[in-house]
Amino acid sequence: MASPRSILLLLAVVPLATAYFRLPSPWGWKCNRENGRCEKFDDDGVSGHITLNHCKLTCGQYGVIWPQPKLVTLGNEVNYFLPTNVSNKITCQGEVCSLLQEGIGLFKGNLNRYHPECTNGSASFKGPWEKDVKEHQILLDIRVTGGETSLGFDTDESYTLTVTTLEGTTTALITAVSFFGARHGLETLTQLVEYDELRDSLQIVNSASVNDAPAFKYRGILLDTSRNFFSIKSIERTLDAMAANKLNTFHWHITDSHSYPLYLDSLPKMAWWGAYTARQVYTPADVRAIVHYGRVRGIRVLPEFDAPAHVGNGWQWAEKAGLGKLAVCVNREPWQSYCVEPPCGQFNLANPKLYDVLDIMYQEWIDIFSPIDSFHYGGDEVNLNCWNTTDEVTQWMDAEGFGRDADAYYKQWSVFQEKSRQLVTKANGGKEVPGIIWTSHLTEAGHVDKYLDPAKYIIQIWTKGDDPLIGELLQKGYRVIFSNYDAWYLDCGFGAWVGEGNNWCSPYKGWQTVYDNSPTNISRTLTANNNYGNQILGGEAALWSEQADEESLDARLWPRGSALAERLWTNPTTNWEPAEFRLIHQRQRLVNRGIQADRIQPQWCHQNDGLCYL
Known part of the structure; x- marks a missing residue:
């Protein structure tokens, strides 16, 4: 029948x-x-x-958890519930409790977004099965033993998550040393939940055990907001997506030679001269809000003030104010002779008033980005011809007897860097934090330790992954962050923006390339041993914005940023192939949360695991 x-x-x-x-x-x-x-x-x-979402939640070793956890056991059954039936109890201390309450609010908002008719973070769950599911309760029991409220390189981000069901209640017990670990546990819990179309309700795995911790301390996304401006809303959306992938560092490349969009109360003319328009600025209140927005989502906001190159527009005010030129070669032509891309600009190391202004600037930067656990000094792509064709600089070099060969200029560059470090330390109340520097002429093979103290600086590698310099940096004791452009530059693979053809770092880096780029394997190959793992802090994907703005932001970052996240959280021993089904689902999850992540495959592939193969 x-x-x-x-x-x-x-x-x-x-x-x-x-x-x-x-x-x-x-x-x-x-x-x-x-x-x-x-x-x-x-x-x-x-x-x-069973339904597709039920199957996705309970099938395979990891279900659809992203990034892949260290240890997990999942039940085969699900319980149906309404998000209005989620309650919580927390065990914590001090400010951690308020952070947890905000985190729980985000968790509940994400549950609502699983509903196809979600509007502004809320949805009405109704259907013929409503009476059958409305009584089921979800209890969050979150226990945090530590009092840490800001992320540092030594923060314990581990957590355990246990899901049990008894007598009409599913209890999710999350234990962690820090708020940041508990937040990751909440994120994993959202990935044990999906929408059930048949019942117009949510469903949660009825039992689970997760024991998890990241492989790397630093898991970042760089966004360049100087070449093109990005609204606060688009930055918040990026932080939302990072939180969904357990990435923990938003590297804010906020200024460059193109623009200086940061309004400073102490130096208002910087933005007046440096912003593209009066509306395209970030106020101190904006920055503080972004710092808190990130913290609640388990993310540090790392400020970068790139210098002594990559400065220009915004600094013109100084000469008109009687301070002389603080930056030289600004907008100078032909640009190919004085910088790597238009417009040009470098600091005028011959003008001692530069440090007076930097002192004021760093004081406000550190204040609005506080608390900081590191500071990014940039420090790449200095053009010696700019300095060596500027009369004020060459006369100063001659008068001081420094000479004018490359080593003489590198020496003065290193003096500038040391003074900058001292000013940042002063601005931070005398507390020194690690400085991060891009690979550059100062880090070249054979003399990096002549200019940069490995106890004070972390080197961010943007050269190719087979660069022998990587091995030398590790052997000389430097901590490193990987951003090798042959895998983790997400602006690559588009048309050239000066001239014709493809841009300089083509081809496009697909998610598979991003996923398979292993800092561990690179270091092993270049050092012939495995003694440097503690010096590899992690990695970061960079979105330089010559050819991106907030209209294309989401698709450029996601889901390739998700592939980066699993590499840095899990450091899997396999290639990308076993992760494909989960990544396809993670992309769908991001879209549900309002992230316009790029499509990877037709939806048919999501419904037919393993049949879209080569």
């Missing part, structure tokens, strides 16, 4: 006038436990098939 479900399907032959219909799908899924794939079948109503 046909089931009531199949009879309902047979009768559904009259076209519906409504914009959508609520009927059981003719398809069902089963988990193939041998390969961890959800397989699609014609559902006869009696064969025990």
Whole structure:
């Protein structure tokens, strides 16, 4: 005899006038436990098939958790519930409690966004099964033992998550040393939940055990807001997506030679001269809000003031104010002779008043980005010809007897860097924090330790992943962050923006390339041993914005940023292939949260695991 479900399907032959219909799908899924794939079948109503989302949650070793956790056990069944039935109790101390309450609010908001008709973070869950699911309760029991409220390189981000169901209540117990670990636990818990279309409710895995911690301390995204301006809303959206992937560092390349969009109360003319328009500025209140927005999502906001190159527009005010030129070669032509891309500009190391202004600037930077655990000094792509063709600089070099060969200029550059470090330390109340520097002429093979103290500086590697310098940096004791452009520059693979053809770092870096770029494997290859793991802090994908603004932001970053996240959180020993099904689902999850992540495959592939292969 046909089931009531199949009879309902047979009768559904009259076209519906409504914009959508609520009927059981003719398809069902089963988990193939041998390969961890959800397989699609014609559902006869009696064969025990389940919905696609039920299958995704419970099939395979990791379900659809992203990034892949260290240890996890998942149950095969789900419980149905309404998000209004989520309650919580927390065990914590001081400010951690307020951060947790904000984090729980974000968790509940994300649950609502799983509903297809979610509007402004809320949705109405109604349907014929409402009475069957509305009584089921979800209890969050979160216990944090430590009092840390800002992220540092030594912060313990581990957590454990245990999900159990008993007598109509599913309890999620999260334990962590820090708020940041507990926040990651909440993120994982959201990934044990999905929408159930049949019941118009949510479903949660009925039992689970997760023991998790990141492989690397530093897991970052760089956004350049100087070449093109990005609104606060777009930055917040980026932080939301980072939180969904357990990335923990938003590297804000906020200024460059193109513009200085940061308004400073102490130096208002910087933005007056340096912003593209009066509306395209970040106020101190904006920055403080972004710092807090990130902290609640487990993210440090790392400020970068790139110098002594990559400065220009915004600094013109000084000469008009009687301070002389603080920057030289600003907008100088032909640009190819004085910088790597237009417009040019470098600090005037011959003008001692530069340090007076930097003293004021750093004081406000450190204040609005506080608390900081590191500071990025930039420090790349200095053009010696700019200095060596500027009369004021060359006369100073001659008068001081410094000479004018490359080493003489590098020496003065290193003096500038040391003075900058001292000013940042002073601005930070005398507390020194690690400085981060891009690979540059100062870090070249054979003499990096002549200019930069490995106890005070971290080197961010943007050269190719086979650069022998990487091995030398590790052997000389430097801590490093990987951003090698042959895998982790997300602006690559588009048309040239000066001239024609493709841009300089083409080809495009697909998510597979991003995923397979292993700092551990690179260091092992270049050092012939495995003794330097503690010096590899992690890595970062960079979105330089010559050819991107907030209209293209999401698609450039995601889901490739998700691939980066699993590499840095899990450091998997496999290549990208076993992760593909989960990444496709993670992309869908990001879209549900309002992130316009790029499509990877047709939706058919998401519904038919393993059939879109080469």
